[in-house]
Amino acid sequence: MASVETEHKKRNIEYAVGLDLTDAFSQVSVGPVDSEEVETVSTVPGQTSYLVPTALFKRSEVNQWFAGNEAVKYKETEGHFVDKLVSKARLGENITVGSESFRPSALLALYLKRILALVNLITPMNNVTSLMITVDVLDTTLIDVLTEAVKSLGLKTKEVHFQNHMESFYNYMLYQPRELWNRDAMLIDGTGEYIKSLRMECNKNTTPIVAVIDSTEEINLPIGDTGVSGYGAAFKGFSEKIVEGRMISSVYLIGDIFKGEWCKEGITALCRKGRVFQGNNLFSKGACYAAKNLIQPNYISEGYVFLGNDKLKVNVGIEVKRRGEDGYQVLLNGGVNWFDAKVECDFILDEGNKLFLVVIPLTGKRHEYREMTLNSLPKRPPKTTRLRVSIEMQSENRMAVNVKDLGFGELFPAENMEWNEVFSV
Numbered sequence: 531m532a533s534v535e536t537e538h539k540k541r542n543i544e545y546a547v548g549l550d551l552t553d554a555f556s557q558v559s560v561g562p563v564d565s566e567e568v569e570t571v572s573t574v575p576g577q578t579s580y581l582v583p584t585a586l587f588k589r590s591e592v593n594q595w596f597a598g599n600e601a602v603k604y605k606e607t608e609g610h611f612v613d614k615l616v617s618k619a620r621l622g623e624n625i626t627v628g629s630e631s632f633r634p635s636a637l638l639a640l641y642l643k644r645i646l647a648l649v650n651l652i653t654p655m656n657n658v659t660s661l662m663i664t665v666d667v668l669d670t671t672l673i674d675v676l677t678e679a680v681k682s683l684g685l686k687t688k689e690v691h692f693q694n695h696m697e698s699f700y701n702y703m704l705y706q707p708r709e710l711w712n713r714d715a716m717l718i719d720g721t722g723e724y725i726k727s728l729r730m731e732c733n734k735n736t737t738p739i740v741a742v743i744d745s746t747e748e749i750n751l752p753i754g755d756t757g758v759s760g761y762g763a764a765f766k767g768f769s770e771k772i773v774e775g776r777m778i779s780s781v782y783l784i785g786d787i788f789k790g791e792w793c794k795e796g797i798t799a800l801c802r803k804g805r806v807f808q809g810n811n812l813f814s815k816g817a818c819y820a821a822k823n824l825i826q827p828n829y830i831s832e833g834y835v836f837l838g839n840d841k842l843k844v845n846v847g848i849e850v851k852r853r854g855e856d857g858y859q860v861l862l863n864g865g866v867n868w869f870d871a872k873v874e875c876d877f878i879l880d881e882g883n884k885l886f887l888v889v890i891p892l893t894g895k896r897h898e899y900r901e902m903t904l905n906s907l908p909k910r911p912p913k914t915t916r917l918r919v920s921i922e923m924q925s926e927n928r929m930a931v932n933v934k935d936l937g938f939g940e941l942f943p944a945e946n947m948e949w950n951e952v953f954s955v
Contacts, residue, residue: 542657543562543563543564543657544562544563544564544657544658544659544660544825545560545561545562545563545649545652545653545657545658545659545660546560546561546562546563546658546659546660546661546662546818546819546821546822546824546825547559547560547646547649547658547660547661547662547687547818547821548560548568548662548664548698548813548814548815548816548817548818548819548820548821549642549645549646549661549662549663549664549814549817550664550665550695550698550811550813550814550817551584551616551663551664551665552584552616552665552666552721552722553584553613553614553615553616553617553722554583554584554721554722555581555582555583555584555721556581556582556583556584556598556641556645557570557571557580557581557582557810557811557814558570558571558582558645558646558648558649558814559571559811559814559815559817559818560649560652560653560658560818561818561819561822563659563660563822563825563826564826566705566819566822568705568815568818568819569652570811570814570815571648571649571651571652573598573599573648575651580810580811580814581810582598582599582645582648583598583599583601583602583613584598584613584614584615584616584641585597585598585601585602585605585611585612585613585615585641586601586611586612586613586615586637586640586641587600587601587602587604587605587609587610587611587612588609588610588612588627588628589604589607589608589609590608590609590610590628595640597640597641597644597645598641598644598645610627610628612625612627612637615634615637615638615641616665616666616672618634618637619634619635619637619638619671619672619675619676619679620669620671620672620675621634621671622634622671622674622675625637633678634675635675635676635678635679635682636679636682638675638676638679639678639679639680639682639683642679642680642683643683646683646685655685655686655687656686658685658686658687659687659688659689659825660687660688660689660690660821660822660824660825661680661685661687661689661690661691661821662691662692662693662698662817662818662820662821662824663676663680663690663691663692663693663817664692664693664694664695664697664698664813664814664816664817664820665692665694665695666694666695666722667694667695668692668693668694668840668867668869670869673692673869676692677692689821689824689825691820691821691824691867692867693817693820693840693867694838694839694840695719695728695813696728696743696745696838696839697743697816697820697836697838697840697841698812698813698814698816698817698820699715699717699728699730699743699782699812699813699816700730700741700743700816700836700838701816701817701819701820701823702812702813702815702816702819703715703730703816704819704823704828704830704831704834705819705828706780709779710779710780710805711730711732711779711780712779713776713777713778713779713804714729714730714731714776714777714778714779715729715730715778715779715780715781715782716728716729716730716772716773716776716778716780716781716782716800716804717729717730717781717782717784717812718769718772718781718782718783718784718788718800719784719785720783720784720785720786720787720788721784721785721810724748724749725748725749725765725768725787726745726747726748726749727745727746727747727748727768727772728743728744728745728746729743729744729746729772729776730742730743731744732834733893735894736892736893736894738832738833738834738835739833739834739835740834740835740837740892740893741834741835741836741837742836742837742838743836743838746772747768747771747772749764749765749768761792762792762793762794762795762796763795765792765793765795765796766795766796766799768796769796769797769799769800770799773799773800773803773804776803778803778804779804779805780804780805780806780807781800781803781804781805781806781807782806782807782808782809782812783797783806783807783808783809784809784810784812784813785810786810788808789808835864835865835892836865837864837865837892837893839926840867840868840869840926841864841865841866841867841868841926842862842863842864842865842866842867842868842871842923842926842955843864843891843892843893843926843927843955844862844864844889844890844891844892844955845860845862845863845864845889845890845892846860846861846862846887846888846889846890846921846929846955847859847860847861847862847887847888847890848861848877848885848886848887848888848919849886849888850877851880858888861873861875861887861919861921862921862923862929864890864891864892865892868923868925868926869923871921871922871923872920872921872922872923873919873920873921874918874919874920874921875918875919876916876917876918876919876936877916877917877919878913878914878915878916878917878938879913879915879916879917880912880913881912881913883903883904883905883907884901884902884903884904885901885902885904885917885919885933886899886900886901886902887899887900887901887902887921887931887953889955900929900931900953900955902931902933902949902951904917904933904935904947904949905949906947907935907947908935908942908945908947910938910942914938914941914942915935915937915938915942916935916936916937916938917933917934917935917936918933918934918936919931919932919933920932920933920934924952927954927955928952928953928954928955929952929953929954929955930950930951930952931950931951931952931953932948932949932950933948933949933950934947934948935947935948
């Protein structure tokens, strides 16, 4: 009987890819868009070797590069080892390798090209229509560097997006049995410098249901020191604290660190509250599910909206008249990444020189107005002033608005006037 992978290749169906990119390790998960199947790619066939070191190595005097495990293999030979690629990319500054200087996007592109080659073990990369890259924390500099790096690869992938680990956790849970997140779901992350926890809870009193993930606690001891005296007791206390007073359905332990004997008492404390799972590929799988959802939304996701740190938590619109009746036109939809939230549209001003934007919180709070006065706007008869309104989010709670006067044809020519204002939302 042909393997599942072979059957997928024969069918030439669309695939989604989730790439978890961290300073230490990265991993890739792949799945067909038309099913809930997701497979994390192993670097060793038949094993669960998912982690690929996020590192590069350049031989001295020649333009020969190695990535991942090969980079680590050659680390002690003559050449230059480059690690912590994500942190260096987040700085946005050129990276010195030997006597040469490279743009951070160029080095990330080298690494991404090598790790995305793993996808070919499942399906040709040309079959991938959606790619989601997930990192611990997103900021505008890192987004710009990642965008430039991916663009330089010349991928044929239609959808390429970025999200943080919180959102990948949320997307992973959406595809799990409902009993694992009908109450709070916890994640304890041991893949970074410190052990930290995340908690996902859903407000079922809103429509759609609002899902929120909070960063709850962190053990302020380096992960590499788990053998020190008292560390097991510290983790037990940490585990008891994060679940105290909470109704927990499930807990996910991420990282090979939790395979040791030192953490057993802490894990036992967690088991008393809910089902406990261990692994290290949740974020890449969650990113893959998110990539699928961009192409073919999960029916459950349509009833939920995730409001994480990177999400726009309000709808922004404007009151309009349609055929003489009052109405409301949405300009920015809440629930999208704030750095993706932008719009440009034209309106005819009824009268006066004021523009009123309506801000509606997704949490169910009362809507508010943001008033923008268009000083020195030429006085014209009612409904003879056309305006171009451009809105772009500067952060999750700062909205920049630009308004241009377009006049009204030959009757009332535009006078090249524009207004700018920044509002909190």
